[in-house]
Amino acid sequence: MDKHGNPRDGRRRFLKTTGTLATVGLTGLAGCSSGNDQNGGQSSTTSSSSSKGASAGSSKLRKKYGLKKLDYKVEDQLNIFQWGDYWPDGTVQDFEKAYGVKVNVSNYASNEEMFNKLKAGGTSQYDLIFPSDYMINVLVKQGMIRKFDKQKIPNYSNLDKKFTDTPYDPNPGTYSAPYQWGTSGIGYNKQMLGGNVKIDSWDAMWNTKWKGQMTMLNDMRETIGAALKRLGYSLNTKDEKKINEAKQTLIKQKKLLKTYDSSNFTTNLINKQASPVHGWSGGVFQAYWETNKNGSSPIGYTVPKEGGVIWVDNGAVTKDANHPNAAYAFINYYLNAKIGARITNYTYYGSPNKAAEKNINKDILNNKSIYPDSKTMKKLEYIRNIGQATTKYNEAWTEIKNA
Helix, strand or coil: CCCCCCCCCCHHHHHCCCEECHHHCCCCCEEECCCCCCCCCCCCEEEECCCCCCCCCCHHHHHHHCCCCCCCCCCCEEEEEEECCCCCCCHHHHHHHHHCCEEEEEEECCHHHHHHHHHHHCHHHCCEECCEHHHHHHHHHCCCECCCCHHHCHHHHHECHHHCCECCECCCCCCCEEEEEEEEEEEEEHHHCCCCCCCCCHHHHHCHHHCCCEEECCCHHHHHHHHHHHCCCCCCCCCHHHHHHHHHHHHHHHCCEEEECCCCHHHHHHCCCCCCEEEEHHHHHHHHHHCCECCECCEEEECCCCCEEEEEEEEEEECCCCCHHHHHHHHHHHCCHHHHHHHHHHHCCECCEHHHHHHCCHHHHCCCCCCCCHHHHCCEECCCCCHHHHHHHHHHHHHHHHC
């Protein structure tokens, strides 16, 4: 699908939301707030069938992308559980043809939905899943994903080291392989803000001048995290006083907001219904390209100077996968340099694949809002599993929403 010419509503809401896993009895684990996906919040299942004659795989297609023939036997089926709208057209189908594998794809709308489905029906339902960063830690503790056989993922070496040495999988490649990454920050439509304005701080979301037209993410950890960063604190703090301080500032802010919104901020930016908005980078860049005319767009995006969230979605193989080699083959496939670039050129999220950079569009690679400089990167934090402190966040969020 052409990134520049076809709207896709709210991509980022598919890619990561946060809330609580209390519904499955995991006290204190950070999880996901429910959000509506393109199917009304219900997971969907699709099947992508291999073409005739693809059972042995296509050496011609492998040659096209520089895909090496694997030195292990790959099963003829793969069951994937993933976020929606995840791949450029033809990506999954090309894998099927290249390796002779029939891929069945099921979608979920949040990490929580994915976790609950695996918990209820067992991990053998799917072979390959795509959890967001902190959820890797949760799945490991629950014994729901397996350690990688790294020899079966030779393209793992294509990854940038800063995306392999992470707090959610501290021993590189033990349980996860990064897929895409991005940030959360502030998106805005200049036409709603009186022309050329400079937004570089979370203070913008407390500016009374824009009362009634601002939105914050309907996401507990993201929004409380933004308030904490504005106050100069870590968004993973367990300090009750700091959490309460963030709560009070968000209660004061609420009268300035149009709403809390994780689903429509992209459309609202395009249609001049909301600005500025707290949002995810890819969703704002979708709005940017939808409004781009003759190389110019009124849409801007910034990671505030106080810092914000960095997130990474990852491939992981389930503990009881029936087709583990096919899962490894698919991970190795998306870690291929050409395939990795193809994905980023579609999603407008950052690629953790260092080898892919030579094939990534320059307007993406050189955009500091997509690839922040080192100074900005140092101010970004992963949302972490904060254990029992999640209860304090839940209580604060309830008070904020009911204020």
